[in-house]
Amino acid sequence: MFRLEERPDGPRSWLVAVVGAVAMVFTFGTPLSYGILQRAVSETFGIGSLPASAIFSVMLFTFFIGSGVVGLLTTRVSARLVLLACAAVTALMAPGLSVVESYVGVLVVFALLGLALGTAFIMLASVVPRWFDRRRGAATGLIFVGNGVGLTILPPAWQYGIDTVGLADAFAAILLVTAAAFAVAALFCRRPLWVSTDGTSLRAVGRWTRGLIGTRRFQLLFVGMSLAFAWYQLLAAYAVDLFAARGLATTTASLTFGLIGGVSIVSRIGGGYVADRIGTRRAFLGSLAVSGVGIATLLVPWPVLLALAVVLIGLGLGGTATIYIPLLMEIYDPRRDTAIVGIFNVAGGIGALAMPPAGAASVALTGSYTAAVALTLAVVLVSMAAIVDATRPSRA
Numbered sequence: 175m176f177r178l179e180e181r182p183d184g185p186r187s188w189l190v191a192v193v194g195a196v197a198m199v200f201t202f203g204t205p206l207s208y209g210i211l212q213r214a215v216s217e218t219f220g221i222g223s224l225p226a227s228a229i230f231s232v233m234l235f236t237f238f239i240g241s242g243v244v245g246l247l248t249t250r251v252s253a254r255l256v257l258l259a260c261a262a263v264t265a266l267m268a269p270g271l272s273v274v275e276s277y278v279g280v281l282v283v284f285a286l287l288g289l290a291l292g293t294a295f296i297m298l299a300s301v302v303p304r305w306f307d308r309r310r311g312a313a314t315g316l317i318f319v320g321n322g323v324g325l326t327i328l329p330p331a332w333q334y335g336i337d338t339v340g341l342a343d344a345f346a347a348i349l350l351v352t353a354a355a356f357a358v359a360a361l362f363c364r365r366p367l368w369v370s371t372d373g374t375s376l377r378a379v380g381r382w383t384r385g386l387i388g389t390r391r392f393q394l395l396f397v398g399m400s401l402a403f404a405w406y407q408l409l410a411a412y413a414v415d416l417f418a419a420r421g422l423a424t425t426t427a428s429l430t431f432g433l434i435g436g437v438s439i440v441s442r443i444g445g446g447y448v449a450d451r452i453g454t455r456r457a458f459l460g461s462l463a464v465s466g467v468g469i470a471t472l473l474v475p476w477p478v479l480l481a482l483a484v485v486l487i488g489l490g491l492g493g494t495a496t497i498y499i500p501l502l503m504e505i506y507d508p509r510r511d512t513a514i515v516g517i518f519n520v521a522g523g524i525g526a527l528a529m530p531p532a533g534a535a536s537v538a539l540t541g542s543y544t545a546a547v548a549l550t551l552a553v554v555l556v557s558m559a560a561i562v563d564a565t566r567p568s569r570a
Contacts, residue, residue, distance in 0.1 A: 238523020245516020315446025323500025404525025437488025461493025
């Protein structure tokens, strides 16, 4: 294998970022295709819609919270070893839906898959930025472009595969490609040689975590970061129906919601560059504010404003997704990279599990979408308030 000089922001660093971006395509895209997969699992295995939804709740739990715990436990484990383990588990699950027949078997397959995908995300998101100094924001933006591409292309890829060859064969094919991407990432995405792991033993991380939890800054950040992404999960619970109620056909409404992920790719690219120039705190809060303006626009039932809302929400989503890790690395000791990302992945998971039912309930109880949109906007505003307080200079 050819070798490039290892130095911060050097050619080898950008190679790591590109490989990491490709692997990132396969992290969030599959868990957030659960609507498509849930319907296929229900039809293929004869499982009711409610039990089938429980399978994917477990997958989201292992993706966010299970992998967050793994991140805490693997702070000194080789990144290559962890990524290879993710590739191996994903490959082993590939034929799973051709083998299992029971409800429990299907649940175990998706639970293990969620854990592997979430752990790969944490490892890539925490290790790749360590290769950069001056261009850390731009590099993080690049790997999160892969994340945005996955949100855009994997749902239709799953739908096409299921319609063409059936669930079991589509599952095997997409998971084998995913495993290959993780295996390639394992070859390149290790921690750089200049990164120290001193003070990152499991015992040291345990002491650090216990001390962290008791601080007001951490408590504010945990709530703020949880809500900074929970608003999207809340929006996803009712957005397609809202767009349809505004006069769009159901298929067009689904594509319109998907455009939010497509638009976010632009700000995933640009958000890192902006953060490198104006600072991560300003860039992150600015992205949240853009999301808030987009959500507020949905309160006005004018069809002409719907496109503006989609663009603003997508730009805000991409910016926050890109910048939150550099922001956390500035606040906390970057030597504990996987522990930091792991803890705040748990925060995101709590929001992911709690918000969809809240969105559906707000529509059902009020009979309109106004309350749901207002609740989504309130989540953004509370997130901003918590993060502003936690990151104010006096708390440094």
